[in-house]
Amino acid sequence: MDEQDQSISGGNxxxxxxxxDLTKRFGKFTAVNRISFEVCKGEVFGLLGANGAGxxxxxxxxxxxxxxxxxxxxxxxxxxxxxxxxVKFSIGYMSQQFSLYEDLTVAENIRFFGGIYGMKxxxxxxxxxxxxxxxxxxxxxxxxxxxxxxxxxxxIAFSIAVLHRPxxxxxxxxxxxxxxxxxxQFWEMILxxxxxxxxxIVTTHYMDEAEYCDRIAIMTHGNIAGLDSPENLQSQFNVSxxxxxxxxxxxxxxxxxxxxxx
Amino acid sequence: xxxxxxxxxxxxxNKALSEVSLDILDEELFVLIGPDGAGKxxxxxxxxxxxxxxxxxxxxxxxxxxxxxxxxxxxxxxMPGTFSLYPDLTVEENLAFYARIFGMSLGENYPxxxxxxxxIEPFKNRPAGKLSGGMKQKLALSCALIHRxxxxxxxxxxxxxxxxxxKEFWQMLKKIQREGITVIVSTAYxxxxxxGDRTCFLHKGKLLKAGTPEEIRESxxxxxxxxxxxxxxxxxxxxxxxxxxxxxxxxxxxxxxxPARNDFSVGTFLSDLEGTGNYGPIEYRKTTPxxxxxxxxxxxx
Numbered sequence: 196m197d198e199q200d201q202s203i204s205g206g207n208x209x210x211x212x213x214x215x216d217l218t219k220r221f222g223k224f225t226a227v228n229r230i231s232f233e234v235c236k237g238e239v240f241g242l243l244g245a246n247g248a249g250x251x252x253x254x255x256x257x258x259x260x261x262x263x264x265x266x267x268x269x270x271x272x273x274x275x276x277x278x279x280x281x282v283k284f285s286i287g288y289m290s291q292q293f294s295l296y297e298d299l300t301v302a303e304n305i306r307f308f309g310g311i312y313g314m315k316x317x318x319x320x321x322x323x324x325x326x327x328x329x330x331x332x333x334x335x336x337x338x339x340x341x342x343x344x345x346x347x348x349x350x351i352a353f354s355i356a357v358l359h360r361p362x363x364x365x366x367x368x369x370x371x372x373x374x375x376x377x378x379x380q381f382w383e384m385i386l387x388x389x390x391x392x393x394x395x396i397v398t399t400h401y402m403d404e405a406e407y408c409d410r411i412a413i414m415t416h417g418n419i420a421g422l423d424s425p426e427n428l429q430s431q432f433n434v435s436x437x438x439x440x441x442x443x444x445x446x447x448x449x450x451x452x453x454x455x456x457x
Numbered sequence: 458x459x460x461x462x463x464x465x466x467x468x469x470x471n472k473a474l475s476e477v478s479l480d481i482l483d484e485e486l487f488v489l490i491g492p493d494g495a496g497k498x499x500x501x502x503x504x505x506x507x508x509x510x511x512x513x514x515x516x517x518x519x520x521x522x523x524x525x526x527x528x529x530x531x532x533x534x535x536m537p538g539t540f541s542l543y544p545d546l547t548v549e550e551n552l553a554f555y556a557r558i559f560g561m562s563l564g565e566n567y568p569x570x571x572x573x574x575x576x577i578e579p580f581k582n583r584p585a586g587k588l589s590g591g592m593k594q595k596l597a598l599s600c601a602l603i604h605r606x607x608x609x610x611x612x613x614x615x616x617x618x619x620x621x622x623x624k625e626f627w628q629m630l631k632k633i634q635r636e637g638i639t640v641i642v643s644t645a646y647x648x649x650x651x652x653g654d655r656t657c658f659l660h661k662g663k664l665l666k667a668g669t670p671e672e673i674r675e676s677x678x679x680x681x682x683x684x685x686x687x688x689x690x691x692x693x694x695x696x697x698x699x700x701x702x703x704x705x706x707x708x709x710x711x712x713x714x715x716p717a718r719n720d721f722s723v724g725t726f727l728s729d730l731e732g733t734g735n736y737g738p739i740e741y742r743k744t745t746p747x748x749x750x751x752x753x754x755x756x757x758x
Contacts, residue, residue: 245619246590345493371616372493372645374660375753379706383693386707390690402620402648403749406709426710438620438648445621 211236211363211394212257216266219252226252228417229266234363239386239395241405241425244414245445250398253414254365257396259283271362284313287356291368295352297341301332304340305355312359319358326354346377350384357388364388366397370404382407402437413444420444458482459504459608459639464513466499473499475662476513481641481655483518486634489643490650490752491659497643498538500659501612504641505535517608531559534606534638536597538613544586548577548596551585552603559604569636570599573629591622598629608639615644627652650748658752665755670748677746677754679703679715682723686736695734701726704754713750714741 212234219227227249234240244250255261257270259279268275271285288294295304305326309319327336330350340348349369356364366385370378378401386407389395397408405411405425412422421428421444425437434440459481466474474496481487491497502508503515506526515522520529542551552574556563567574577595580588585596594614601609611630615623627649634640642653650656650670657667666673686692693712696705703717716723727739 243619245621246617248619368617374492374495374756375647375749376706376756377492378647379708379753383707387690400617400619400623401646403709407707438624441620442624445619 209236210234210269211238212240212268212270212396214257214266214268217253217256217263217268218265219249219256219261220264225417227256227263230417230419231266232412232419232422234394234396236394237389237392238409239389239397239407241408241411242396242398242414243405243411243441248414248445249417250414252417254367254396254398257282258286258288258365285362287359287361287364289352289356289364289366289369291371295340295348295355298339300337300339301327301343301351302336304351305358308355309358312361314359322358326358330354346373346381349373349377349381353381353384353388357393360393362394364393364395366395368398368400370399370401378404402441405437413441415445458516458518459641460514460516461500461504462514462516464500464503464510464515466496466503466508466511472662474503474510477659477662477664478513479657479664479667481639484634484637484639485655486630486653487639487641488650488653488656489641489659490645490647490656491643492645494661495659496662497659498612501535501610501641501643504608505533505610506530531604532607534601534604534609536601536609536611536614538616540593540597542585542593542597542600545584547582547584548588549581551596552599555600556603561604563603566603566605569605569633570602572632573602574599590617594618594626602633606638608641609633611640611642613643613645615646615649620648623649647747647749647752650752656748658755660752660756665758666751673748673751674746677751679717680719680721680723681744681746681750682714682741683708683711683744684714684727684739684741685711686739688734688736691734692730692736692739695730695736699726704757706753713744 210233215231216229217227218229230253242250252261256263256275257268259275259282262276270282273281273285275282296307299307305323306319309323327333353369370381382404385395399405408425410422410424412419414420423431429435429440432440432443434443461477461479464474464477477500489497499508503510503522506522506529509523517529522529546554553563573595577592580592585593588596615626630640630642655667655669656673658665666676684692689707689712693705693707696702696712696714701716701721703715705712705714723741727741731739
């Protein structure tokens with residue numbers, strides 16, 4: 196194993212995520228219903244589903260933020276029930292709001308998040324410098340995040356989410372509202388990062404983005420209704436586009452409880 | 458017709474709209490596409506007379522947005538990007554309120570909104586603030602339609618909405634259009650660009666292109682190929698290093714690649730390239746540009 200791999204926490208687990216019968220109920224409502232799946236190391240894994248299908252609940256459980264009602268999940272080698280704090284330390288997270296502090300500078304955001312994730316001063320300084328160089332942000336380290344264009348914020352937020360070399364990175368609708376060139380460049384950045392050995396779980400409402408993923412899971416009503424590569428799923432459900440696939444799985448299958456699906 | 462002529466609007470230093478000119482036809486389903494900060498909401502607020510342009514004119518069915526704003530407000534329906542109904546009024550009270558401020562009874566235009574409203578009617582006694590996102594959206598649409606406007610303006614109604622619900626929303630918009638209403642919708646989702654009769658692309662306050670989906674696709678100036686190999690990243694870098702390349706970008710599992718010249722012999726070029734790197738065999742086929750390919754090209758200019 197090379198040096199780079201070792202520095203990724205829990206880098207020797209073949210399955211970065213293992214979920215068995217993972218379940219979450221809120222009162223009588225089952226948000227996630229006995230889900231089992233694995234995510235492999237280095238994989239870009241897409242999580243799709245209608246609004247209210249249970250994606251957010253599933254992600255919150257995998258991040259150690261929400262205790263499952265039943266079942267278990269190991270994330271980067273740690274049990275989400277017994278070691279949620281270790282899970283939180285071992286993952287990176289980026290949401291559509293980019294999770295950056297708008298009134299802090301680029302450098303301050305790097306120091307802040309690196310500090311939160313317990314990076315050593317020397318490592319943080321080095322990783323921060325490398326990030327600035329890679330993103331070609333020399334000279335604007337001391338600008339406030341609020342003054343930067345959306346596309347830059349997005350790249351910075353992503354780079355900060357992987358700064359502590361987490362074993363798993365969650366990207367929650369990371370490309371909302373950006374222009375087409377920025378969106379494609381951002382996906383290039385995601386895939387390039389995955390090639391370095393990072394594992395990535397991404398949610399999106401853009402069906403064309405699902406095609407960048409190695410495998411995708413489509414959720415309906417708390418269940419995984421399909422899980423495979425985009426190509427295999429399309430042939431399995433006998434459709435020729437991701438949009439048709441999504442429609443077939445989320446709409447043609449649901450009949451009875453249409454009200455809850457609104 | 459709606460005529461937007463040379464409209465400019467600045468907020469301090471920030472030029473939100475820069476000499477935008479555009480005609481939207483009666484009973485058209487028109488899509489305004491652009492990233493966050495492109496100026497979509499600013500243009501819409503000018504259309505619905507909530508903002509004054511710094512320069513330029515807008516005529517809506519012959520009425521001027523500055524002088525005739527009172528008349529215009531009666532013929533426009535507007536659904537803003539953020540939920541703007543009264544959260545502590547019930548579903549039914551909100552609808553009755555909007556009907557009444559336009560001097561109408563609830564029953565008058567009920568047939569127009571029936572299909573949308575029926576989906577939220579089981580919750581008519583619930584405070585609007587307690588509805589799910591999808592239901593809020595349906596209520597907001599009902600309220601924007603209850604006075605049967607001639608022009609309906611919807612600011613990013615599908616943001617954050619899943620692909621299947623978005624498709625259903627567009628089917629609903631087509632039905633509203635068939636009632637003789639001009640429908641103008643903004644969106645940041647490129648896949649929705651081809652759902653209207655015509656589309657325009659707004660970028661950094663400038664209108665880059667307007668036309669039918671076909672016209673926009675055909676405006677892509679280069680031949681376009683979808684290529685793939687066992688190492689797309691290395692191939693992408695190699696393609697970008699070639700002076701003959703106009704554009705190379707990842708597109709799902711393929712690379713969308715354009716040579717700068719029409720008479721370029723792609724087959725020879727790619728098979729030569731195969732020998733220079735560890736890509737394995739390079740598959741390629743000619744493909745039709747998507748709306749996104751065209752817009753990506755335009756925004757790089």
